[in-house]
Amino acid sequence: MFLTISTTGTPERPATDLGHLLHKHPDAAQTFSTSYGTAHVLYPEADDRRCTVALLLEVDAVALVRRGKGKGRGGAPDAALAQYVNDRPYAASSLLAVALSSVFSSALRGVCRARPERAAEPLPLRIEIPALPARGGAALVRRLFEPLGWAVTADPVALDATFPEWGDSRYVRLVLEGETLTLAQALRQLYVLLPVLDDAKHYWVSSDEVDKLLRAGEGWLPAHPEQRLIVGRYLTRRWSLARQAMERLELVRLAETDDSEVEEIDNAVAAETEEEERPTPLAVRRRDAIVAALRRHGAARVLDLGCGEGQLLRTLLRDPGFTEVVGVDVSVRALTIASRRLGLKRMGERQAARVRLLQGSLTYTDKRLKGYDAAVLSEVIEHLDLPRLPALEYAVFGAARPRTVLVTTPNVEYNVRWESLPAGHVRHGDHRFEWTRAEFRDWAAAVAERHGYAVEFEAVGPEDDEVGPPTQMAVFTQRTSTEKTDRTDRTEQGARTEQRARTGQDERNDKGEEKAA
16 A cells, blocks of 8 residues: 655745654654554655655555454355455555554644644645545545545546456545645544545444544534545444444534534533433343353353354453353354454454354254353244254254253243334344243253253343243253163153053953953
8 A cells, every 4th residue: 555645845944844744754764563564654755845755554464364363254254365365455445544543643643843833734735545445436535535625636547457448446546635734634534534435444443433533533524515424434334333423523513603612512411310220231131141141050161153243252252261152153244243343353362262253054063063061042043934943953952962051032922011012023023933931941841851951941131920021041951861861760660650551441441341242
């Protein structure tokens, strides 16, 4: 990736002041290590009249792949070749934005002790990026940069100059020219808009990205006509974060309109009311109940079967008592999201060794799932068609055979307590069935009987005297060999007793027939 920033000057106000503003001397080529490779800063030209600084980022694609080994990539989310062959080393993206903020951190904040007056005043700037991904084309590039005062040149890059009939690629050669912005303002705009145009971030987006966006967008983002698009793409369409950012930006806009501080507007609710106790969400209660059951049964190596986007996995990883946690799901997309939520790419080696993500169907036997202390099927079985339940039953209880199995599922009787749920509807559009407490107990008891497990039941969530809890949990534990022997003996004894009773009844019937004859 390559980016240049140029400015012009006079002997009285030399262009080489750019070196002071960036805290990088024009006479030295410098190298910096980043999380994704090596950044080089050099000056192709530097005199009083014109100064150009170049940032070259060498992305180590192999190191990126190696960092991902054992962290959710094995088995599914990324195609093997695509991990190495992609545009990361060549096209500006969020990786270049991160390098900008790391290498030019002081300039990004507008801090320059040597030339404070120059840092605070607009400069004649020319910024050039030879290859910039632009999902939305040159038109979107202009919509993003022109409202900020830039003269924009966005030339589409042909897919292949030898074959013009193939058309243009999604990349443009970008040149920005302007004289109304400080260097700090220009850098902050690039920091936000480079990943927005690429429409991808190559690292996990957490809640602190909202603060980063608002800091970098100060002074220009609240009034930008494409604000919603910028916020959505920058936060990778995580709508909860985007909504939070939009609300805070609206407060900033209102404060600017009223010439007041944000704190003066955002005071409608007294501070004491923020401490009001809120009911614990059912999903949190369910995870707490699962973790408590796993601890009671001494489980250290745990399977999360049907792990989805990794909420339970994240909870399990917080407890060092769970030494190995494996998430299994049939959905590649769900595993990819789980990998991001867990932060597997930036996780330390010791922590990463505790977790794996595997793609697999729960209705097929899988040798990788044998030998674990416990398996969790949290809100999974109701997503299967009933005829497929026996296949899941055998794959988990017959083939994998963990010591403990936890199964949670909705209690359909409780649905009448959901005011927003129409009568006769299930709680989720993908639920194929929802069982009553009696139906769930009958199924669980039959499974335990067939595969040598004992089963107990627990209520999850607030229990209603009439309809029971919202979620029901079955806790299966393998019977010991003694229990199996006793159970077999009792079964055989019961069978012999039943046979004797049946034989005696047959004899009495025969005598009755003879007497009648």
